[in-house]
Amino acid sequence: MTRYKRQDPEITRRKFINVAMGTTAAVGGVSLLSTLGAANPVFRLTADKMPPLEGDILVHAEASKEGRPITIDDLSTQLVRAWPMGKDENGADVIRKGDPNNILALYRFPKGQLVAPTNLEATIDGEVVAYSDICTHAGCSVSDSDINAGQMRCPCHSGEYDPKRGAVVTGGPPPKPLAQLPIRRDGDRLVVTGFFLTPPYPYHNNEAEWNNLKREVEEALT
Amino acid sequence: MNQWLDERLHISRLNDKFLRKAFPVHHSFFLGEITLFSLIILILTGILLALSYEPSNSMVVNSFDPGTSDAPNLIPAAYHSTLKINAAPFGDMLRRIHHWTANIMVAASVIHMMRIYFTGAFKKPREINWWIGMLLLIFAALTAVTGYVLPYDNYAYNTLKVIYSIAASIPWVGEWVAQAAFAGKFPGDGVIPRVYGYHIMLLPGILLALTAAHMLIMIKQKHTQPQYAKRIAYKKIVGVPLMTQQTPIMLMLALLFAGIIVLFSAFIPVHPVEYFGPPTTTPIENIKPDWYLLWVFGVLAIIPGFEFNFLGGNINSEFVGAILLPTLTLGLMFAVPMLDRSRENLYYAENPTNHPVRLGLGVAFMMLLAVWSVAGYKPELISAGILTTENANTVLWIATFLVPALSYFFVQAVVRGIRALREADERDRTIHAAHADD
Numbered sequence: 035m036t037r038y039k040r041q042d043p044e045i046t047r048r049k050f051i052n053v054a055m056g057t058t059a060a061v062g063g064v065s066l067l068s069t070l071g072a073a074n075p076v077f078r079l080t081a082d083k084m085p086p087l088e089g090d091i092l093v094h095a096e097a098s099k100e101g102r103p104i105t106i107d108d109l110s111t112q113l114v115r116a117w118p119m120g121k122d123e124n125g126a127d128v129i130r131k132g133d134p135n136n137i138l139a140l141y142r143f144p145k146g147q148l149v150a151p152t153n154l155e156a157t158i159d160g161e162v163v164a165y166s167d168i169c170t171h172a173g174c175s176v177s178d179s180d181i182n183a184g185q186m187r188c189p190c191h192s193g194e195y196d197p198k199r200g201a202v203v204t205g206g207p208p209p210k211p212l213a214q215l216p217i218r219r220d221g222d223r224l225v226v227t228g229f230f231l232t233p234p235y236p237y238h239n240n241e242a243e244w245n246n247l248k249r250e251v252e253e254a255l256t
Numbered sequence: 257m258n259q260w261l262d263e264r265l266h267i268s269r270l271n272d273k274f275l276r277k278a279f280p281v282h283h284s285f286f287l288g289e290i291t292l293f294s295l296i297i298l299i300l301t302g303i304l305l306a307l308s309y310e311p312s313n314s315m316v317v318n319s320f321d322p323g324t325s326d327a328p329n330l331i332p333a334a335y336h337s338t339l340k341i342n343a344a345p346f347g348d349m350l351r352r353i354h355h356w357t358a359n360i361m362v363a364a365s366v367i368h369m370m371r372i373y374f375t376g377a378f379k380k381p382r383e384i385n386w387w388i389g390m391l392l393l394i395f396a397a398l399t400a401v402t403g404y405v406l407p408y409d410n411y412a413y414n415t416l417k418v419i420y421s422i423a424a425s426i427p428w429v430g431e432w433v434a435q436a437a438f439a440g441k442f443p444g445d446g447v448i449p450r451v452y453g454y455h456i457m458l459l460p461g462i463l464l465a466l467t468a469a470h471m472l473i474m475i476k477q478k479h480t481q482p483q484y485a486k487r488i489a490y491k492k493i494v495g496v497p498l499m500t501q502q503t504p505i506m507l508m509l510a511l512l513f514a515g516i517i518v519l520f521s522a523f524i525p526v527h528p529v530e531y532f533g534p535p536t537t538t539p540i541e542n543i544k545p546d547w548y549l550l551w552v553f554g555v556l557a558i559i560p561g562f563e564f565n566f567l568g569g570n571i572n573s574e575f576v577g578a579i580l581l582p583t584l585t586l587g588l589m590f591a592v593p594m595l596d597r598s599r600e601n602l603y604y605a606e607n608p609t610n611h612p613v614r615l616g617l618g619v620a621f622m623m624l625l626a627v628w629s630v631a632g633y634k635p636e637l638i639s640a641g642i643l644t645t646e647n648a649n650t651v652l653w654i655a656t657f658l659v660p661a662l663s664y665f666f667v668q669a670v671v672r673g674i675r676a677l678r679e680a681d682e683r684d685r686t687i688h689a690a691h692a693d694d
């Protein structure tokens with residue numbers, strides 16, 4: 035009787051089982067991971083979530099007079115917060131506060147005080163100016179400073195902006211100035227004449243996405 | 257009945273294995289227990305609160321102040337239900353107990369961790385439990401933060417906004433991660449149900465699982481023995497068994513602890529939702545996180561603004577200050593057991609003064625976090641006139657390096673002093689002993 039040694043198979047059973055199990059676990063794991071995508075709901079751009087756009091009227095944001103159109107006389111060197119108000123698909127008025135980043139800051143300075151880099155073309159007579167009120171650092175709503183008069187200050191991490199000079203950053207962590215919104219006067223009312231001049235928070239470092247949003251808005255409107 | 261159960265469940269084996277575990281008797285060994293009691297109180301009060309809380313951010317009419325029929329006073333349902341909880345008998349008390357216990361749980365676990373660190377209890381073979389403990393600390397903080405959001409008042413809303421934007425600041429994937437984590441662009445329609453799910457299902461589940469692992473490992477590996485055990489019975493486990501000697505001690509401690517919490521809650525109000533009001537865009541002055549996250553907040557406050565592009569991803573100061581730096585800090589804490597190379601299993605808790613470098617580094621680290629926490633008060637420091645807007649960052653950055661370094665050397669000096677005293681004592685004793693021999 036000859037004793038013969040069995041040839042080793044190309045792979046051992048142990049190895050085969052390990053590889054098979056590993057593959058199954060990997061494929062299964064990845065497929066389960068894909069369900070995480072369900073956590074991220076689809077975004078629908080409704081009228082109340084659109085950024086301020088041409089033709090919008092600026093209305094008070096303060097709770098007691100929310101929705102009332104702002105007149106030039108309401109404004110001063112103290113900050114006044116405003117929402118843009120536009121129309122929805124049916125032509126009804128809609129305050130665009132579905133996106134809280136749409137909140138605006140309005141100022142009115144005596145002639146000559148507003149200087150570059152403020153875009154004076156986009157102000158009313160070089161007196162009334164509108165900015166995004168959302169800090170470019172982490173998105174808090176910016177107020178008047180109680181420490182440095184005439185400056186704006188963010189309550190979250192003390193970012194500071196100068197509203198007379200295009201809201202440039204004068205202190206703290208914000209990376210960019212507040213975005214300026216072009217406005218004009220129409221009788222008593224303040225009317226938006228176009229999109230923000232620079233990408234507002236949270237698009238301030240992502241020009242491409244801001245342009246995408248603008249395109250989406252334009253498509254939705256036509 | 258014991259026998260009846262034993263015949264079916266073999267209780268006596270459980271008894272031998274777990275219930276007779278010896279507990280060292282020393283006051284510093286009760287901190288972990290306090291953390292555990294807190295978790296239990298949190299779960300109990302949390303269940304009661306969940307029974308009356310409405311996890312939804314859709315708008316409902318405020319039943320306390322309905323407004324008029326053409327201008328109804330609408331507030332988020334979650335906020336409304338919080339108001340209702342406050343108005344219910346003992347409702348506000350329940351919220352306070354829950355809140356205070358959460359704070360104390362984090363505090364107790366931090367002090368517990370200090371005990372582990374300074375006595376070297378993290379060393380081999382207990383590294384795994386140090387890491388699990390770190391995870392427990394992190395998840396406890398996350399649970400607390402999600403709990404902050406649930407009342408959905410103006411404070412919670414603004415906090416959530418900051419958290420969202422921190423998540424969104426991660427390069428490449430941030431926007432997606434933030435939207436997936438918080439149910440869409442801020443504030444998503446489903447954000448409160450989402451955070452509620454985290455706070456009452458996901459995170460407590462993780463916490464409980466980790467706690468179970470933490471304790472099983474502790475029972476398996478046994479506590480480090482306090483020094484006195486060495487003198488009593490060398491290399492023997494000294495302590496009182498869980499059943500029955502330790503149990504009354506624990507019970508007393510638990511009751512005393514619960515009593516203190518209730519006392520706290522009775523006199524110190526927390527998070528006045530009525531005062532903050534429903535979410536608005538009007539910011540809250542000097543909004544701050546809880547004390548254990550203040551250091552992250554401080555880093556954010558003193559880090560200069562910048563951003564640059566790196567391989568298509570946007571790296572900004574917010575990401576560096578709120579994610580990168582804290583991750584490094586926590587990483588350092590995770591690495592603690594790896595800095596120790598001894599191969600021996602640690603048996604006795606070490607005297608901190610015998611390890612001056614470790615002691616000094618630990619104190620320096622705590623001072624660093626303390627300096628950053630103070631930096632969280634930058635606006636107050638400025639308005640109080642202690643710092644000015646111009647010099648605040650510089651001063652705080654210098655302190656960031658100087659204070660930990662100084663405290664390191666200070667600790668070394670103190671340790672040297674203590675050792676000199678001890679040696680003098682030693683010498684005295686030998687001299688006296690020698691005299692006695694004469």
Ligand code: FES
Binds near residue numbers: 188189
């Ligand atoms: S969010 Fe404004 S300074 Fe940080």
